Amino acid sequence: MVTKIKPKALGPGAHIRIVSPASPITPEKNARGLQLLEDQGYSTSIGDHAYDSHYYLAGNDRDRAADLMAAFTDDSVDCVFCARGGYGCARLLPYLDLDVIANSGKAFCGFSDVTTLHLALNKRGLVTLHTPMLITLSVDREPWVIESFLNILKGENPIPSEAKRAETITSGSAGGEITGGCMCLITDSIGTANSIDCKDKIVIIEDVEEAPHRVDAMLTHLLNTGQLQSAAGIVFGEMTGTDEKADPTIGPWPWKEIIRDRVANLGIPAMMDFPFGHMKTMLSIPFGVQAEMNADSGTLKILESHCSG
Numbered sequence: 001m002v003t004k005i006k007p008k009a010l011g012p013g014a015h016i017r018i019v020s021p022a023s024p025i026t027p028e029k030n031a032r033g034l035q036l037l038e039d040q041g042y043s044t045s046i047g048d049h050a051y052d053s054h055y056y057l058a059g060n061d062r063d064r065a066a067d068l069m070a071a072f073t074d075d076s077v078d079c080v081f082c083a084r085g086g087y088g089c090a091r092l093l094p095y096l097d098l099d100v101i102a103n104s105g106k107a108f109c110g111f112s113d114v115t116t117l118h119l120a121l122n123k124r125g126l127v128t129l130h131t132p133m134l135i136t137l138s139v140d141r142e143p144w145v146i147e148s149f150l151n152i153l154k155g156e157n158p159i160p161s162e163a164k165r166a167e168t169i170t171s172g173s174a175g176g177e178i179t180g181g182c183m184c185l186i187t188d189s190i191g192t193a194n195s196i197d198c199k200d201k202i203v204i205i206e207d208v209e210e211a212p213h214r215v216d217a218m219l220t221h222l223l224n225t226g227q228l229q230s231a232a233g234i235v236f237g238e239m240t241g242t243d244e245k246a247d248p249t250i251g252p253w254p255w256k257e258i259i260r261d262r263v264a265n266l267g268i269p270a271m272m273d274f275p276f277g278h279m280k281t282m283l284s285i286p287f288g289v290q291a292e293m294n295a296d297s298g299t300l301k302i303l304e305s306h307c308s309g
Contacts, residue, residue: 168295
């Protein structure tokens with residue numbers, strides 16, 4: 001059994017290192033998020049290659065990996081924070097010592113393409129934080145979205161009462177450890193050493209700008225591999241921008257109807273349109289801790305502290 005490793009809560013003065021493990025970003029897009037962190041009393045530093053750019057990547061693979069390793073092995077750094085997603089994290093896996101990263105016990109924050117790293121680190125026991133990134137914080141968000149984000153950094157409950165409720169797919173409640181993330185990265189993980197393991201877990205899934213038939217295909221793949229059927233419960237966030245991406249040559253199908261079609265007959269508690277993922281109103285969620293979902297009330301409750309102190 002893998003030993004669970006929890007990061008420390010971030011108090012005033014904690015040092016947050018900004019890295020870009022996937023696609024490029026500019027200092028201008030980072031500025032507002034950096035100001036928010038600094039206003040909370042955190043100190044920030046920027047990885048050596050955080051502003052590199054190579055086509056759709058934030059510099060070459062070895063440099064992006066080196067920034068990650070440097071952040072996790074620097075004793076002065078308390079939290080490793082991803083500037084943005086996009087694409088590129090999977091390319092780093094051959095150059096990362098994932099055991100060293102997990103055993104560092106540092107807080108790790110990000111989402112979207114960063115799902116690849118969440119899965120790999122959760123498999124090694126590190127509890128990670130699915131949070132907005134600096135690019136996400138460059139636009140206005142609801143106050144409770146910011147509250148959720150700051151609470152998860154402080155080790156407090158990240159699900160405020162104001163958060164919107166999900167829609168019921170299949171009635172019931174379930175408990176288990178939280179796993180999941182962006183669906184295209186989840187499906188990409190299958191067959192690798194860092195594959196998602198849904199068995200007896202609460203699986204939280206979302207995605208962005210995928211055509212309806214691609215949402216169907218990825219859900220079907222998760223079913224054909226037996227992963228979704230093994231979950232204790234399933235929570236879908238928003239499939240952001242999916243309905244707008246319908247291919248007119250094959251016809252549209254609303255994403256909510258696709259999910260009901262693929263999941264409703266599994267007999268597993270399930271809900272959708274939970275505030276998670278690329279949607280404007282997004283919660284911060286810890287991965288690797290115990291939680292309980294209630295599909296009838298459309299809620300998720302964190303049952304276990306995600307920080308060590």
